[in-house]
Amino acid sequence: MEHPVTTDLVRWIVLLPLLGAAINFLFGATLQKRFGKRVISFLGCGAVLAAFAIALYTLFAMLALAPDRRFMLDDLWRWFDVGGLKLDIAFWLDPLSIVMVLIITGVGGLIHIYSTDYMHDDASYWRFFGWLNLFTFAMLVLVLGDNLWLMFVGWEGVGLCSFALIGFWYTDLVNTNAGNKAFIVNRIGDLAFVVAIYALFAGLGAVGHPTLVIREVARYAPALAGARGYLGLPMVTFVTLMLFLGATGKSAQIPLHVWLPDAMAGPTPVSALIHAATMVTAGVYMVARLNFLYSMAPATMLVVATVGALTAFLAATVGVTQTDIKRVLAYSTISQLGYMFVGVGVGAYAAGVFHLMTHAFFKACLFLGAGSVIHALGGEQDMRKMGALRHKMPLTFVTFFAATLAICGVPPFAGFMSKDEIIWRAYAHGHFVIWALLWAGAGVTAFYMFRQVYMTFFGDFRGTPEQDHHVHEAPSAMAFVLVALAILSTVGGFAMLPGFIAPFAPFERFLDPVFNSDATRQVFASGLHDRSLETLFAGLSLLAVAAGWLLADLTYRQGVLSAARMSEFAGGVFYRLSFGKYRIDEFYRAAFLAPYLKLANAAAWFDGHIIDGVVNFAASMTVVGAWLAGLFDSYIVDGLVNFTSKATLAAGGRLRRLQTGSINGYLYGILAAVMVILLVRAIARV
Amino acid sequence: MVNGLTLNDFLILGLAVFLLGVYCVLTRRNAIGILMGIELILNAANINYIAFSFFGGGGANYDGQVFAIFVIMLAAAEAVIGLAIILAIYQNLRTIDVGAAETLSG
Structure with missing residues (x-):
């Protein structure tokens, strides 16, 4: 190194x-x-x-x-x-x-x-x-x-491109508003990110190693142990917490997740690339990249894992009731990002990064499949107006279904290998509550994903007859990409098999040199390493997945259970909570947006009355001053000028009489003048 | 003294010629007459130059005589310009009476 x-x-x-x-x-x-x-x-x-x-x-x-x-x-x-x-x-x-x-x-x-x-x-x-x-x-x-600043340049750059692409169809106000929301919410996280960089630099400078180059930070990080930071926290904890706050913005974790569902206003390939496969994983990447710092701060690790688990579960439950095909996938993305954060939060960095990769495959495939459906239906995104599409779009259906199996964690698809590893490691590191949330989340994931598959591809077609007539299979380029991603979603998991199946994990071994700081090794070693228990927990996960699938199958394919009846459960409280996305947008609107708007209004009033008043007073003073100056100008200055000109005119009028035009007259004048001069000189001489 | 003539005699001659010139200039209405009067005035000055040169400086001082030659040359140039002006007046007014040329009267 x-x-x-x-x-x-x-x-x-x-x-x-x-x-x-x-x-x-x-x-x-x-x-x-x-x-x-x-x-x-x-x-x-x-x-x-x-x-x-x-x-x-x-x-x-x-x-x-x-x-x-x-x-x-x-x-x-x-x-x-x-x-x-x-x-x-x-x-x-x-x-x-x-x-x-x-x-x-x-x-x-x-x-x-x-x-x-x-x-x-x-x-x-x-x-x-x-x-x-x-x-x-x-x-x-x-x-x-x-170095961290260059990383931050990219961090801001992807935010800018995300903003521009969400609002790509900028003639529609909804799209530009969604772009603004994404940008502004990200900005909150970015501020924390910058604070973290400054704090880290100050901390490393205090121990004699002022640097922000990541590999040098890794070398000198142990020197930070025990250093005091800010807000009463140790330095490493403060820095990692602030960085994680930045990550919650970029990676759409609670509490800054609200922008991602709205970001679906962008074109579907954008949703697939930026808001599923790559940009939103930047936070996970950042935590994995700085694993040597995070491993030194157990408190931060716990926060990361807890936030990840809460996000994974809550976002999954919201996904259950959404009707927009892309919004379901958006909440699914938030939920899966939560899984990744649990992975890196419990010290299973390789598992988190592995899930990042498999998620990129199957979520891109899901989004692009949804895009293919939207394309075929002429822009329709409401799943209630779809159905029976598997007959007319078999290729889209097969690829979408493969990706669904992957995200649900059905073996041997990619999601099983990556997600199950995270769920197990959460338990292995002693976080039972986190494990329970992830386990329940896995079941809910299976439910909402199969609900989506059944609503979209099974049953009867519920759209307009024109749409039914217009439906077509994806064009060649789209089809090629769907197949490629479906294959990756299917076999991508074999790069890192769970320990209880076979000791075959080239992916983990490949990444090992990155995750080799003493602190990281220590965190990894602290977990349980019990093959038979791991097998049991994989079985539990599969049970949850099977239950979710079965419930979706009974409700949305066979129609045995009534979705309407289920939504009435407990007086509809759960349904309304989920459908209303836990009212977080409304809470932010009331808690932050409304006071902010009030402040803005007050500032506008201050501007309109006080500042403008001062400016207007100054303006009217200037007008009075100018009026006085005008008087001075027209009476005193102009008076002098006019007097001069009038005097000159009058003198000219008299003097021009001397110009007689008679040469003799002039000559007499000359003679007379000469004689006068001589006379004067003569008198002066005497 | 030259042939019984002294400096005073020459100065009196110069004064006489000068006064004749002035009189001529003042009384003539004919432009050419005025021009001739001016010639008389210039030549009166020449007489004075020569006289002073001859009687005054002593030795080989010819400044006055050189000046006389310059004045003659000047008179020639002046006559050219004066006659050209008179010609222009005649062409416009069909007369050389200076009393007629009073269009610049104020």
Whole structure:
């Protein structure tokens, strides 16, 4: 780790998407008009797929190295050198970041390809691909940045692209409002993130190592143990808590999760790429990246795991009653992100990152399948107006179903391998309540996912006859992507089998050099390692999944149970809570938005009456002053000027008589003058 | 003294010519007459230059005589311009009576 392999290949992974974005933004409109959308597709997808190819190449280059030497550094230039802080624009590639890079460019590339069909009728085709490329660039900067500030640049960059893409169809006020909400809620988290960076720098500076380069932070982090931070917390706890607050914003965890469901206003490929597969996992990535800090702060770990578990369960219960096909998936994403946070929160970093990867596969597949349905129904997103689509869209159905099995955690699909590991590790580290929440959440997940499948693909078609007539299977590019992602969702889990099935976990071993700080090792060792108990708990999880599936099957396919009757349970309290998303939006509106608006109104009143009053008074004073100055000007100054001119005119009128035109007269005048002069001189002489 | 003539005799001659010139200039209404009067005034000045040069400086001082030559040259130039003006007046007014040229009267 002391001597990373230096390379100048990694920069191209980052720069190619930037180049694609630059060309699309600067010349996209012209290219599209002159050569058609095919050129834009080629540019947009090409940039990301080329980056993916380079990433694959570097992966193999990395695999050729010894496991403990798998670090690559691509140092471009000195960024700034202020005080003791020296930062470079440098990209740091290690097993964790290469996994993220492959997800971003791989799944991202597939979604780019999907978009060529999905967005085909949009006039701003070039703008869409420009933003998509720019997002890929920002996400890669976030993942590859070798210091926390560069990471923060990417962190902000993905937020900006998310904002722009949620409001992509900006002529509709709902979309732009959703974009604003996402941006503003993220900003709250970002503030905490910045505070954490400053605190970390101050803390490391106090122990003599002022640095923000992540690998150096990792080396000097043990020196922070016992250092006092702020708000009465130890330094490490404060920093990690603040960073986690930043992560709740970006990764849509309670209490900052409210923006993600609204973000579904964006085009569906955007929902799949940014709001499911990549950007929202940035928080999980950040915790895993800084595992050496988190492992030193057990209190923060507990907060992370608790928030994750609460989010996982509560978001899942909200997903049960939503009727918008994309909103169900949005809550499912929030819930699954909760699982990831539990994973990293209990110290099972590899399991958290593994779930991040499998989630990227199956959630992208689910979103793109939903996009295919929406596309086929001409923009319809309400599941109550769908049904029976499996006959007309068999390919979409099969891929969607495979991804559903994956997310529910049915073996051997990818979700089983990753999610079950997290659930087990939650128990293994002694968090029984967290385990119970995750276990119940798994059952609820199975229920709402199969509810979605049955409402969308089974039963009778409930839309309009025109829609029924118009329904068609996904076009070729979309179909290709769906199949690719479904295959990944199916077999992706075999990279890391649960310990009780077989001791086969190359994924975990690959990531091991990243999670090798003393503190992290200690946390990992503190958990239970009991194969037979693990098997039992996997069985319990499957039981919950089976119960959820069965309930959904009885209710929405066979119709044995009545959903309406179920919603009346306990006087409809639970139904209303779930359907109303626990009234959190309303709570924020009343608790923060309303006082804020009042404050804004008061400020507006102050501005309108006090500030404007002062300004208006100053203005009227100026008017009076100007009036006085006007008087002075017209009577005194003008008077003088007019007097001069009148005097000159009068004198001229008299004097012009002298100009007689008679030459003799002039000559007499000259003679007389000469004689006068002589006379005067003569008298003066005497 | 030259042939019994002293400096005073020349100065009196110069004064006489000068006064004749002034009288001519003042009384003539004919422009050419006025011009001739001016010539007389200039030549009166010349007489004075020469006289002073001859009787005054002593030795080889010819300043006055050089000045006389300059004045003659000046008179020639002045006559050219004066006659050109008179010609222009004649062309416009069909007369050279200076009393007629009073359009600049205030």
